[in-house]
Amino acid sequence: MLRRLGLCLILALAAALPARADEVTSFTLDNGMEVVVIEDHRAPVAVHMVWYRVGAADEPAGHSGIAHFLEHLMFKGTEAFPAGRFSELVEANGGSDNAFTSWDYTAYFQRVAADRLDLMMEMEADRMTGLRLSEEDVSTERGVILEERNQRTENSAGALFGEERRAAQYMNHPYGVPIIGWKHEIELLSRENALGFYRTFYAPNNAILVVAGDVDPDEVRALAEKHYGPIPANPDLAPRARPQEPPQRAERRLAFADPRVAQPYVMRTYLAPERDPGDQREAAALSYLAELLGGEGATSFLGTKLTFESQTALFTSAFYDGLSLDDTTFGLVVAPAEGVSLQQAEDALDAALAEFMAQGVDEELFASLKMQRRAADIYARDNIQGLAQRYGEALAVGMSIEDVQGWPEILQQVTPEDVMAAARRLFDRDRAVTGWLMREAPQEITQ
C-alpha cells in the first residue's frame, strides 16, 4: 500500500524538480573568481558568501591551525574598514556575519537585507587583499582560539577521541590533523605565519562567490565586477596536491579512556572514496549504504538488529560525507546497552555487517530512502542559506555546478547492486580504524 503510493509520488516530484536549475546562474570573472547566484524572492533577504579553496589540509607542516587562525584574524580590519568596523557595519544594516573553516575550505558570509549587497561586497572584496594585523591583534586572538580549542576539544572526551581516531586513520594525509590545530602548535602561530598563508591563498582565482536570495543575477554580476573584478589574480597559485594515504595493510585499533566519559561507544571508520568531479556514482552508493545501515534507528539494519531484535545497543549510527577533496571516511557507531561490554558491542557489529552482506539491500527501505532524497530537495528550497552552502561547499572541493545539479539524479539511479558492490569494496578491516571510547583504561590491551 505505502510502496505503491511512494512510486506515484516519485513521478510527481521528478516533474517538479528541474525548475530549480533555472533559479541558479553562474559565471566567472576575468580574474578567475567563480560566481553563483541563487534566486529566492520570497523574502527581502540576501546571503553573501565568499569561499576560499584553502583549508586546514593545505597548511604547512608544523603550523596546524593557521587556516582557522587567519579566519579569525580576517575580522581585525583593513585601512578602509578598521578593526570592528566590518561587523559594526553589517549589524548597523540589520545583518549578521560569520565565518568557518574546514579541512578543504574557508568561508565568510553575511546575511543582510537584499539591498545592502553592494556594501557587503565592497567590504569582503576589500579584505581579500587589504588585511592589516598588529602583533597585539595576533596575541589577543591566539588567546581566543586557545579558548575555542578548550571549549570544543579539551573539555570534551568525545572530541579528544575523535582527534586520536582521525590521526590513526590518516597516517600521511593532513586530514589527520585537527582543523583548529594541535594545542602546542597553536601556541606558536605568529603574525608572519598568518600573513604568509593569507598572501598565498587569498586571491580571486582561488575564491568562489555565492549570492543567494532576493537578488537579480545581472545586478549581482555588475556588483561583483565592480568590487571583486579589479583584484588581480595570483599567478603563482599552485594546484592543490596534498600528500595522499599509502595503502593501509593492517587494521588500526585504539582505546581512549577518560573519566569524563558517560556513554562509552565503539566507532569504526573506513577510508572511503569521495564525490569526484564527473564521477559521483560510488559516493552516491555509499551515501545510501550509510542510511541503510545506520540512518533512522527504527528501520536501519544496525538499528533493527542491535537495538530491536537484540538489546545489544542503546543506539547505532553510520555516517558518510562525500564532499571532500581527498579520500573521506565511512563510519559506524555502536553504543552498548547497559551491561553490554564494548567487545560484545563490536562483535555484534561485525556479526550484523556479515549478515547484511549476505542478505543484501532491503528493497522497501531502499525505495523509502529514494523518496526521502527527492523530498529533501523540495525541503531544501525553504532554506536559502542551506542552498548557498550546498553550492559553495561543492565548488570549494572542486566540483562543478553540473555536478551539484546532477547529484539528485545520480542518487535516483543507484541500484541495490551498486550499493552492495560499494559495500564489498569498503568493508575490509585491514583498511579500518576501530576505536573504543571508555571511562576507564582497559585492564589489558585488546588484541
Add this chain to the structure above:
Amino acid sequence: MIRLAHALILTLAMALPLRAEVEIQEVTSPGGIDAWLVESHEIPMLALEIRFRGGASLDAPGKRGAINLMTGLLEEGAGDMDARAFAAARDGLAADIGFDVGADMLSVSVRALTENRDQVMALLRLALHEPRFDADAIERVRGQVLSIIRSDEKDPDTIAARTFDRLAFGDHPYGSSLNGTPDSVAALTRDDLVEAKARVMARDRLIVSAVGDITAGELGALLDGLFEGLPETGAPMPPQAEFALKGGVTVVPFDTPQAVAVFGHEGLKRDDPDFITAYVLNEVLGAGGFTSRLMTEVREKRGLTYGVYSYIYPMDHAALMLGQVASANDRVAEAIEVIRAEWQKAATEGLTEEELAAVKTYLTGAYPLRFDGNGPIARILTGMQLDGLSPDYVRTRNAMIEAVTLEDIRRVAGELLNPDGLHFVVVGRPAGLESTH
C-alpha cells in the same frame, strides 16, 4: 570619501520602510480549534508547529521525568503500528515529525509535502491520540534517557546550568532536570506515561501555527482531523517559582581544563511593560554578535574566551537575566571580574546615544530578515502566540523599538541589572575562586 559613503548608507537604512511581509490569518476550525496561518504556495510543502503549554513542568509529584519519557515514546508506535512500522510509514512519506519537550511546553514540529499531506496528518493523529507505549519501547527509550542523564552528569555546561537552576528554584519543577533522576526514571510505569500524556496534551493549552502550501479552509479541516477528541483540559499549571539565589559564587569542582560559568539574577517577564527596553539594553550588553560590550571586553580586548553572552530569559512562571562564559581555569576569575564591571557600568550609566542609535538600526533592520522561510515563519508565529502577542505585532514591533529612549534605558538598566545580585556558578578547577557561603 569612504566614511562619507557609509554615512549615507546608514541614513538610507533608517529611512527605508521596514517590511516584514507576512500576512497572518487567524483561522478557527469548524470544531473550534484556533491557529495562525501564513499561506505561501511557492514550495509544495507545509510547516506545522504545535505547542502544548505547561510542558515537563506538569510532571505529577514524585514522577519527575514522566512527561519527557512520554514525549520520547510518541514516535515509538501508535494505533496498529509498532515503533518500526510507524517510522517506516513516516519515512515512506518523507515527512518530518519531531516531538520535543521543555520546561514550559511540549512541541510537535512537522514538515510535510503537499502531495501526501493527508496521509502524514493521519499518521500524526495516531501519534497524538493513540500512542502505544509498548513495553519494549518503554525500556528502549528509558535506556536512552538514562544514558542522557549520565552524560549530563559529566558535561560541564549542563552541570553549571542545572546547579544554577537548583539553587535558584529549589523544589519547583524549574529547579530540577526535566529528564528526571536515575531513580525517578527507573520507577516510571506505563500508567505513569498515560497519566503524563493526559496532564499535558489537552486542548485548553494548545497553540498551532501553519505556514506553506495550504489554504485557510484546508487548514480548518486539518486541525479538526488532528485534534478532535483530545481531552478538553489537562493538569493545572505550576505555581510561580520563587527565585532564591543571592549574589555570590558557587564553585562545582570538576576536572576539566576550561571552567564554565553560568551567571544571573532575576529578570523580567515577557508581559512586563519594560520588556522591549530591557531587550534593547541586553542586545548591547551581551546578546549575540561580535560587537556586544561583553564580547568586546572579554573576548576582543583580552582574549579570555571564545564566547560570552547574556540573555533576557522570561519563562511562564519565573523571569531570569542570565549569562554564560567559558575560560581556562587560570583565567576565568579575570573573565568574571570583567563581566561584573560591565554589569556595574551598564546599571549605573545605561547606554550611550551612539550605542542606542546603532542597536535600533540593527534590531529594526534584522527583524524582517527573520521571516525567510516557511519553517522560520512558523516558529516565529508560535513564539508570538505563546507570548500573548497579536498578529499585528509584526507591524508594530519596530516602532516599539524606535520609541525606546536613553532615559528608558537608564531607568530599566538601574532596575534590572544588579551587579551585587549576580550569582556565578563555576564548574571546573577555577584558580582564585571559592564558593561564597
